[in-house]
Amino acid sequence: MPALSPIRTAEVIAVGSEMLGTTRVDTNSLHIAARLSSLGIELRAKTVVGDDRGDIASVFRQSLERADLVVLTGGLGPTDDDLTREVVAEVLSLEMHEDPAIVQAIEQRFARRGLQMPPSNLRQAQVPEGARVLANPRGTAPGLFLEHGGRMIAMLPGPPREMRPLLDELCKGPIGARAGAERIYRASLFVAGRGESHVEQIVQPIYSGWRDQAAPIATTILAAPGQIELHLSTRDANPEIGRRRIAAARDALAAALGEDAFSTDGRSMEEIVGALLAERRYRIAAAESCTGGLFTSRLTDVPGSSAYVYGALVAYDNRVKARDLQVPQELLDQHGAVSEPAALAMLEGVLRATGVQVGVAITGIAGPGGGTPEKPVGTVVIAVAVPDKPPDVRTYQFMGDRSMIKFWSTQTAMDRIRRLLK
Ligand code: ATP
Numbered sequence: 505m506p507a508l509s510p511i512r513t514a515e516v517i518a519v520g521s522e523m524l525g526t527t528r529v530d531t532n533s534l535h536i537a538a539r540l541s542s543l544g545i546e547l548r549a550k551t552v553v554g555d556d557r558g559d560i561a562s563v564f565r566q567s568l569e570r571a572d573l574v575v576l577t578g579g580l581g582p583t584d585d586d587l588t589r590e591v592v593a594e595v596l597s598l599e600m601h602e603d604p605a606i607v608q609a610i611e612q613r614f615a616r617r618g619l620q621m622p623p624s625n626l627r628q629a630q631v632p633e634g635a636r637v638l639a640n641p642r643g644t645a646p647g648l649f650l651e652h653g654g655r656m657i658a659m660l661p662g663p664p665r666e667m668r669p670l671l672d673e674l675c676k677g678p679i680g681a682r683a684g685a686e687r688i689y690r691a692s693l694f695v696a697g698r699g700e701s702h703v704e705q706i707v708q709p710i711y712s713g714w715r716d717q718a719a720p721i722a723t724t725i726l727a728a729p730g731q732i733e734l735h736l737s738t739r740d741a742n743p744e745i746g747r748r749r750i751a752a753a754r755d756a757l758a759a760a761l762g763e764d765a766f767s768t769d770g771r772s773m774e775e776i777v778g779a780l781l782a783e784r785r786y787r788i789a790a791a792e793s794c795t796g797g798l799f800t801s802r803l804t805d806v807p808g809s810s811a812y813v814y815g816a817l818v819a820y821d822n823r824v825k826a827r828d829l830q831v832p833q834e835l836l837d838q839h840g841a842v843s844e845p846a847a848l849a850m851l852e853g854v855l856r857a858t859g860v861q862v863g864v865a866i867t868g869i870a871g872p873g874g875g876t877p878e879k880p881v882g883t884v885v886i887a888v889a890v891p892d893k894p895p896d897v898r899t900y901q902f903m904g905d906r907s908m909i910k911f912w913s914t915q916t917a918m919d920r921i922r923r924l925l926k
Pocket residue numbers: 518519520522528529530531532533577578579580581582586643644645660661662663664666
């Protein structure tokens with residue numbers, strides 16, 4: 505028999521009408537993508553399909569044409585609308601037979617709870633010829649695994665806690681055995697202070713050359729809240745070469761982007777800023793108006809942040825700015841609370857009150873109300889102080905809804921601190 509070619513591509517079919525509605529989403533495919541990726545198997549497409557015989561059949565036929573491995577989840581239950589195993593058997597023209605061992609296992613499962621197995625559960629004991637049965641100790645529906653015409657087909661239960669161990673078993677077993685030597689190597693860069701098209705302009709001439717190499721490096725640019733993300737991936741059979749190639753590609757992009765590339769290892773802005781503060785043994789305190797504490801909340805999302813987060817004052821009402829930060833009332837009357845003088849006075853106030861080395865003040869109009877022609881919604885003033893530099897104050901105009909403006913304010917404040925500490 506000729507050796508079977510390695511499995512390199514996969515598709516996922518999530519079966520269940522509930523996931524076509526408005527309340528349930530398919531999360532299994534995310535887990536499956538991650539698990540297969542660790543074997544160098546690339547997920548090429550995924551589909552959510554309702555509990556309909558014709559729809560499942562047509563989606564399954566298409567996936568079989570395109571991918572080396574098709575993973576179906578859901579639709580293995582005991583009820584009439586659980587069609588996965590029947591449809592797969594039909595499409596592949598496989599006979600089904602009842603497996604007495606499965607019948608026994610399900611009967612025992614019911615017996616442990618003092619119940620009798622309803623006859624409908626016999627459906628779950630139907631096995632297409634040639635299929636391997638995957639015992640599912642956490643549920644009644646066993647998984648099924650088939651090799652057919654050089655392809656692999658896995659049918660796994662829908663509930664994530666039942667699906668995962670069965671997938672793992674297959675990945676350690678037959679799927680892993682045919683996965684081949686190539687593995688996927690990934691790297692990412694996060695960029696602040698530039699828009700998506702500007703980033704693209706800088707990096708495109710570099711990565712366009714990688715696409716046509718003998719060992720290509722794929723690049724994706726994503727606009728995420730507060731940052732542009734570059735994701736790189738490549739395949740290689742040699743781990744050392746794979747890691748070296750992907751690191752060199754990442755470094756080339758990082759060099760072209762300079763200071764704007766704030767993270768080259770997947771760490772978030774709050775982790776990067778936290779690490780800079782910790783390294784320098786600085787403590788930080790914030791005076792937050794429009795961000796309502798979000799700046800400090802994000803910093804404290806990082807484990808170990810007690811080493812450098814001193815605290816925050818949410819100075820939302822002007823009376824708090826005046827009373828607790830000693831921002832002069834005349835200054836607020838003259839310039840308004842959203843102004844560079846007010847932000848600087850808030851900064852001074854929080855540094856005076858805490859005695860820490862790094863201070864931040866954020867004041868702005870998050871909307872949707874409160875904007876004026878001179879200070880429209882999205883106007884945010886950020887003042888930052890770090891040792892040995894004059895206070896840095898800037899006025900920004902952020903876009904988006906209230907929560908986006910608050911997020912951008914915190915991201916930009918962290919980015920200012922990062923650049924000033926560097
Ligand atoms: P069993 O009969 O053992 O529960 P099943 O294969 O029939 O298995 P389904 O009835 O299709 O499973 O789904 C059971 C539960 O699993 C549903 O509540 C559903 O929310 C969840 N589920 C199904 N598919 C997915 C999916 N792709 N991602 C996340 N959850 C899922």
